[in-house]
Amino acid sequence: MKYEAVIGLEIHCELKTKTKIFCGCATGFGADQNTHVCPVCLGLPGVLPTINKRVVEFAIKAGLATNCEINKYSKFDRKNYYYPDLPKNWQTSQYDLPIAIHGWVDIDTEDGRKRIRLTRIHMEEDAGKLVHSGTNIKNSLTSNVDYNRTGVPLLEIVSEPDLRSAEEARTYMEKIKTIMQYIDVSNCRMEEGNLRADVNVSLRPVGSETLGTRTEMKNINSFKGLEDAINYEVERQREVLEDGGHIVQETRTWDPERGMTLSMRSKENAHDYRYMPEPDLPPIVTTDEQIAKYRDELPELPDARRERLEKDYGLSDYDAGIITGSRASAEYFDAVVAAGADAKLAANWMMGDLAKNLNAENLTIEQSPVDAKRLGAMIGLISKGTISSKIAKKVFKEMWTCPDDPEKIVKDKGLVQITDTSAIEGIVDEVIAANEKAVNDYKGGNKKAIGALVGQVMKKTRGKANPQMVNKLLAQKLNG
Amino acid sequence: MRLYNKPAHVLHDMLVSGEITSVQLTQDVLARIDEVEGDVRAYLTLTRDEALAQAKAVDAKIAAGEPISFLEGIPGAIKDNICTKGVKTTCASKILEHFVPPYDATVMTKINKENPVILGKTNMDEFAMGGSTENSGFFPTHNPWNTECVPGGSSGGSAAAVAAGTAIWAIGSDTGGSIRQPASFCGVVGMKPTYGRVSRYGLVAYASSLDQIGPLTRDVTDCAHLLNIISGHDEMDSTSSDVPVPDYTKSLVSDVKGLKIGLPREYFVKGMDPEVEKTVRAAIDQFRSMGAEVVDISLPHTDYAISTYYLIAPAEAATNLERYDGVSYGERVDGEDLVEMMTNTRSELFGEEVKRRIIIGNYALSAGYYDAYYLKAMKVRTLVQQDFTVAFRDVDVIMAPTAPTPAYKIGAMIDDPLQMYLQDACTVPVNLAGLPGISIPCGFSSQNMPIGLQIIGKPLGEETLLRAAYTYEQSQNFHQQMANLGGKEA
Numbered sequence: 001m002k003y004e005a006v007i008g009l010e011i012h013c014e015l016k017t018k019t020k021i022f023c024g025c026a027t028g029f030g031a032d033q034n035t036h037v038c039p040v041c042l043g044l045p046g047v048l049p050t051i052n053k054r055v056v057e058f059a060i061k062a063g064l065a066t067n068c069e070i071n072k073y074s075k076f077d078r079k080n081y082y083y084p085d086l087p088k089n090w091q092t093s094q095y096d097l098p099i100a101i102h103g104w105v106d107i108d109t110e111d112g113r114k115r116i117r118l119t120r121i122h123m124e125e126d127a128g129k130l131v132h133s134g135t136n137i138k139n140s141l142t143s144n145v146d147y148n149r150t151g152v153p154l155l156e157i158v159s160e161p162d163l164r165s166a167e168e169a170r171t172y173m174e175k176i177k178t179i180m181q182y183i184d185v186s187n188c189r190m191e192e193g194n195l196r197a198d199v200n201v202s203l204r205p206v207g208s209e210t211l212g213t214r215t216e217m218k219n220i221n222s223f224k225g226l227e228d229a230i231n232y233e234v235e236r237q238r239e240v241l242e243d244g245g246h247i248v249q250e251t252r253t254w255d256p257e258r259g260m261t262l263s264m265r266s267k268e269n270a271h272d273y274r275y276m277p278e279p280d281l282p283p284i285v286t287t288d289e290q291i292a293k294y295r296d297e298l299p300e301l302p303d304a305r306r307e308r309l310e311k312d313y314g315l316s317d318y319d320a321g322i323i324t325g326s327r328a329s330a331e332y333f334d335a336v337v338a339a340g341a342d343a344k345l346a347a348n349w350m351m352g353d354l355a356k357n358l359n360a361e362n363l364t365i366e367q368s369p370v371d372a373k374r375l376g377a378m379i380g381l382i383s384k385g386t387i388s389s390k391i392a393k394k395v396f397k398e399m400w401t402c403p404d405d406p407e408k409i410v411k412d413k414g415l416v417q418i419t420d421t422s423a424i425e426g427i428v429d430e431v432i433a434a435n436e437k438a439v440n441d442y443k444g445g446n447k448k449a450i451g452a453l454v455g456q457v458m459k460k461t462r463g464k465a466n467p468q469m470v471n472k473l474l475a476q477k478l479n480g
Numbered sequence: 481m482r483l484y485n486k487p488a489h490v491l492h493d494m495l496v497s498g499e500i501t502s503v504q505l506t507q508d509v510l511a512r513i514d515e516v517e518g519d520v521r522a523y524l525t526l527t528r529d530e531a532l533a534q535a536k537a538v539d540a541k542i543a544a545g546e547p548i549s550f551l552e553g554i555p556g557a558i559k560d561n562i563c564t565k566g567v568k569t570t571c572a573s574k575i576l577e578h579f580v581p582p583y584d585a586t587v588m589t590k591i592n593k594e595n596p597v598i599l600g601k602t603n604m605d606e607f608a609m610g611g612s613t614e615n616s617g618f619f620p621t622h623n624p625w626n627t628e629c630v631p632g633g634s635s636g637g638s639a640a641a642v643a644a645g646t647a648i649w650a651i652g653s654d655t656g657g658s659i660r661q662p663a664s665f666c667g668v669v670g671m672k673p674t675y676g677r678v679s680r681y682g683l684v685a686y687a688s689s690l691d692q693i694g695p696l697t698r699d700v701t702d703c704a705h706l707l708n709i710i711s712g713h714d715e716m717d718s719t720s721s722d723v724p725v726p727d728y729t730k731s732l733v734s735d736v737k738g739l740k741i742g743l744p745r746e747y748f749v750k751g752m753d754p755e756v757e758k759t760v761r762a763a764i765d766q767f768r769s770m771g772a773e774v775v776d777i778s779l780p781h782t783d784y785a786i787s788t789y790y791l792i793a794p795a796e797a798a799t800n801l802e803r804y805d806g807v808s809y810g811e812r813v814d815g816e817d818l819v820e821m822m823t824n825t826r827s828e829l830f831g832e833e834v835k836r837r838i839i840i841g842n843y844a845l846s847a848g849y850y851d852a853y854y855l856k857a858m859k860v861r862t863l864v865q866q867d868f869t870v871a872f873r874d875v876d877v878i879m880a881p882t883a884p885t886p887a888y889k890i891g892a893m894i895d896d897p898l899q900m901y902l903q904d905a906c907t908v909p910v911n912l913a914g915l916p917g918i919s920i921p922c923g924f925s926s927q928n929m930p931i932g933l934q935i936i937g938k939p940l941g942e943e944t945l946l947r948a949a950y951t952y953e954q955s956q957n958f959h960q961q962m963a964n965l966g967g968k969e970a
Contacts, residue, residue: 039583043803045576045684046563046585050718078799080845082822089802137818145808274845276799276854279688281718 003203003241005234006211007169008161010198011176012154013186014126015058020151021125022049022092027153029192033146041151043087048280051076055153056099056284058185059123060294062155063100065183065301066118066176072286074099076123076278081271084137084145085128093156095275098122099284105179106303107171108321116172117160126152155185161200161211166230170223173197174325178302182327196221201233203241212237213247217254217261229254233261305330313343322351328365332372339376342383349379353396370399378406391415391463418465421473424457427465428473431456442478450474484512484645485962487698488554489705491648495542495553502535502542502553506597509555513599513646516965519627521619522641524560525568526600531555534597541595550705551594557647559638560601561608562693563682564588567598571684572616573606575804575811575829585682586714587651587693594709599647602637606831607801608655608686610634611903613662614894615833622890623665624963625929629887632662638696639666643963649706650696655687656789657882657907659694660919664882664932667921669703669949669959670696674940675914676721679714685800687793688719690911699959700920700950704728707942723940731946734954737771739944742875746782747906753885759931760881763922766955767879767948777875779867784860785909786901791844791857792912798841801834836897865913872938877948880906882919882932906934916942920949921958930958 020027023040040047063070077095103118128150134140157176163169177195180186188195202214215233220226232254237247251270252261300308302324309320324330329350336346354375358368378395381387387395387410398409410416418424431453432439441449450471457470483491483505494500510528517523538553558564561571563581565588570576584592605615613621613636621636623629624644631640635652639662642650652659654672663670671694678693685691695706708729713722743764748757768774806812806825813828815821830838844853871878883903893900910917915936922933933952937945953959 039581042808044563044581044583044809045569045571045579045803046561046581046682048681048717048719050716080799080802082802082805082819084805084807084818087803087808089805090799143818272847274799274842274847275850276795276845279719279796280685 001242002206003238004206005164005230006161006202006204006214007163007165007230008200009159009163009169009173010200011157011159011173012196012198013062013157013176013180013188014194015055015153015155015185016187017052017054017058017153019052021052021055021123021153022151025151031148033144034148036148037150041087042147049092049278051281051284052153055123056286057294058153059099059121059155060286060291061183061298062157062180062185063103063121064291064295065179065298066100066103066105066121066157068100068103068118068121070100070286070291071097072288072291073097073283074286075283076281078276078278079124080274080276083127084143085130085150087128087147087150091124091127092278092281093124094122097283105172105175107168107175109168109171114162114168116162119158119160121155121157124154124156126150126154161202166227166234169199169230170227173223173226175302178326182299182302184299184327190222193221197226199226199230199233201230201237202247203234203237213249215247215249215261216251218251218264220254222256225254225256228256228259229261232259236261299327302327302330309333309343313337313347315343315347319347319351323347326365332365332368335372336376336379339373339380341376341379345379345382346376349375349396353393357400369401369403370396374399374406381406381410385417385419385466386410387415387417388463388467390467391417394463415464418461419469421469424461424465424469424473427457427460428470428477431460432474432477439478450478482512483508484648486648488551488648488702491554492548492550492552495538495548498542502538502597503532505553506531506535506555509599509646509648512644516624516644517646519622519965520624520640520644520646521621522602522631522637522644522646523557523600524570524572524603524616524618524637527567527598531597531599534595538595538597549594551591551596551649551709553595553597554648555597555599556649556651557599557602557638557641558588558650559604559635559652561604561653561684561686562587562651563684564598564601567601569601569684570617571607572604572618573804573830573834574617575825577617577811579810581682583682586679586716587710588682590710590712591651602635602641602647602650604637605634605658606834607684607797608634608653608658608691609797609833609837611657611661611900612890612893613637613640614890615831617831620890623887623929624965625667625887626927627965628889629929630665630890632665632883632887634658634662635670635696636662639663639668639670642666642668642696642698644965645962648698649702651693651706651710652696653683653686653691653693654907654911655690655692655793656904656911659696660907660917660932660934661883661903663696663919664934665887665930667930667932667958667961667963668696668698669700669918669920670694671703671707671918671942671945672910672916673707673711673942674721674916675911676719677916677940677942678710679712679717679720681714681716685796687796688800689796690789690793692911700946700953701729701732703918703949704732704946707946721940726943728942728946731943732950733947734951736767736948736951739767739772739877739948740875741767741772741774742777742871742878743774744777744779744782744871744878744880746779747880751884751902751905752881753925755925756881756883756885756931759923759925760879760933763933763952764879766952770951770955772948775875777871777878779864779871779909781860781863781867782905782909785864785912786905788857788860788864789904789908789912790840790901791853792861794837794841795844795854795857796841798838798845801830801838804830833897861912864909868909868913868915868936876938876944877941878936880934880936882906882934886925886927886929886931910936915939916945918945918949920953922952922956923958
């Protein structure tokens with residue numbers, strides 16, 4: 001029997017507010033242990049939470065950017081379970097009235113664009129961090145808790161089970177990351193745990209409409225881990241089903257080092273979270289005016305931006321997709337164009353030399369030594385004919401290490417393209433005189449032989465001659 | 481001249497006039513503590529040295545000719561579920577036996593600004609769960625009027641201290657009657673303000689949607705002054721009301737002409753002690769004779785209030801008390817692993833009543849039971865609230881007994897929690913509806929035990945309550961009588 005995978009994601013996205021969700025403590029990453037704490041986030045007796053209004057704003061913006069309906073009456077609930085990284089032994093989260101519901105995002109798949117539905121987006125607080133003397137809490141002699149992360153605001157973005165492969169899941173998560181970065185609500189730094197996913201996977205015979213029994217894998221914090229975990233789990237489930245077995249509904253954990261998922265707890269041992277409305281926080285009531293204001297404040301979103309680049313600049317869907325793949329890259333592109341560059345050249349340079357250099361040095365586009373203004377100016381020099389595309393590569397290489405403007409670099413290094421016919425003519429004559437064989441080949445009908453002659457001229461001018469001009473002059477003289 | 485038996489406003493005037501010093505006053509109250517605390521046991525923690533230092537500082541200020549605020553230099557006591565920076569706050573629970581908060585409750589910040597003398601922290605039912613102070617994890621408090629009787633609860637220590645003269649004023653908390661009922665049992669004035677009137681930040685939560693801090697005092701005048709000090713919006717408490725606080729002392733006016741009083745027939749039925757009913761009805765007759773109008777009203781869902789309360793309060797308590805797990809603060813009982821450590825800690829250090837309510841609460845919130853219990857209780861709560869809304873269309877205040885009986889003997893009900901829960905029948909609906917209520921002394925039983933009259937007001941109707949209570953107080957002298965504690969006076 002042929003099976004298809006049915007996959008749904010719960011993405012936890014850390015919001016980039018300055019302070020925590022229910023107190024005034026800083027949210028910064030990497031501080032000394034237990035320094036970003038106060039009675040409230042430590043859950044001391046008698047404390048009360050107060051909502052950070054930015055969190056609500058960010059959550060509504062995230063909802064709007066993913067085509068959700070905003071619940072104008074929303075509330076917090078207590079999700080109760082005992083674990084030492086939760087000082088109150090409940091997580092303040094949202095249960096039956098989340099801030100946003102019924103959204104969708106489009107992703108690119110092999111079969112074209114596909115719509116992935118979002119069930120809901122809700123707000124919640126992060127837990128602290130446990131550091132065990134062993135490998136887990138059960139086999140450790142001691143475990144220490146760092147409460148710095150306790151109360152850092154999170155969005156939980158829950159998809160419908162609309163994903164059908166590890167690749168789709170990855171593309172979907174990348175899309176969510178892009179949108180959250182565009183609307184500037186999260187840093188989305190995977191390595192700092194800003195974006196983590198719980199993945200639900202089940203299999204069903206192709207053509208079946210009923211969902212199979214699912215397993216859940218918790219806390220996957222890299223795109224590679226996501227793909228590997230899903231691929232492993234799909235294969236595991238397929239083997240069980242093909243052997244005539246049944247899938248056990250359970251929570252599994254992804255072990256990236258061993259490259260496998262392991263059973264954590266079965267459905268029978270699942271927590272009863274005993275959800276209860278949070279009595280210490282009034283309901284969140286949002287007006288149409290507030291929603292309209294937040295909608296107005298949203299920047300151009302990735303899909304719209306991509307369409308604009310295709311429409312306005314004639315970029316291919318693929319190129320536009322890559323360039324709008326992150327807000328920083330899209331803004332870089334716009335700035336390059338604003339600095340006077342041709343849009344298609346700008347796209348080529350960004351996806352070519354710029355991307356290559358950034359990758360080689362493991363830099364983000366924001367960290368690029370060549371900023372958009374300078375790249376734009378350099379592309380302008382190509383369009384004006386001041387430099388050739390070939391020289392431009394040299395100029396770009398120079399710009400990577402030297403902060404000067406491209407005009408100055410071109411001038412200082414004497415890289416200005418020779419467009420003066422008389423200056424090139426002498427060299428052309430020299431080359432014709434010195435390359436009898438190539439000249440004869442050409443005249444004998446091998447038109448390709450002109451390439452060697454062009455190369456010689458370029459070499460003698462150290463690349464500064466305009467290659468089209470050289471071509472033209474050579475042809476004139478040889479045919480003449 | 482003894483000073484411990486006077487109300488704060490009288491002592492304030494004596495301090496201002498220079499007739500007494502704060503040190504004299506504080507020493508007199510400390511002497512009273514030496515005399516009777518062994519019999520009453522109102523305090524869990526006494527801060528004698530700090531109290532005397534505070535008194536000395538106030539006297540220096542007065543000597544320098546500086547003006548003083550109402551509470552300045554006057555000794556009072558704080559219920560031990562209100563966080564006091566640097567002073568143990570145990571909630572009368574072994575699980576917090578040595579817990580010293582690193583912060584002050586908002587109510588303490590407000591009180592401390594007044595520069596009072598703080599004598600210590602008072603006994604209570606563990607985590608405010610109970611109506612007799614017998615559920616203290618340490619020892620029971622005794623009623624100053626008869627030390628064989630309970631002082632009521634859960635703010636029994638605060639009420640007993642004010643009644644015994646071991647504090648001039650005290651702060652308590654009221655979740656289902658925990659200020660009003662002990663006030664009634666001990667013959668003092670106790671007010672539960674409107675939910676949200678006083679910040680709960682720093683009050684160790686029992687049932688968050690019901691808890692409210694309030695004063696216990698010798699008379700209505702002191703109550704109004706205390707209310708002025710502790711009321712007001714607090715950014716740290718999202719459920720606190722941001723309606724401006726009036727000057728409550730302006731309500732200390734002797735006039736109830738035209739005041740419309742409702743008597744809910746459901747509050748005067750089965751199980752009520754005949755002496756209580758007789759005494760309360762006499763007090764209401766007194767109101768009538770002073771020009772108030774009295775009408776019978778109905779609060780039809782009263783019968784369901786107790787069962788509703790005993791689902792909502794334990795459900796909230798079950799989650800509020802999850803944090804006491806031995807992990808990062810409080811006491812710990814070790815175990816082989818984490819789960820065993822948490823289990824041992826909670827099993828050994830929580831008292832029976834606390835565990836009973838945690839179990840009821842978790843049951844009510846469990847998957848499959850939530851709709852039948854918690855959700856239904858929330859709906860009935862709305863009906864109870866609506867009863868009051870409808871009643872207050874026709875009346876200005878509602879009057880009823882505070883408790884169905886006077887104080888009973890220690891141990892009389894300890895094995896019958898259901899009977900104990902029924903003691904809250906007249907006070908619990910007020911918490912469910914979030915309304916203000918005050919208990920004032922209105923007479924004595926044949927056994928010479930105090931009886932309280934409860935006055936219930938509209939939301940934020942504290943001024944009307946104070947005016948009615950003050951007017952009544954002016955017409956009699958019950959509030960001036962003090963327990964003599966076997967005539968113990970040094």
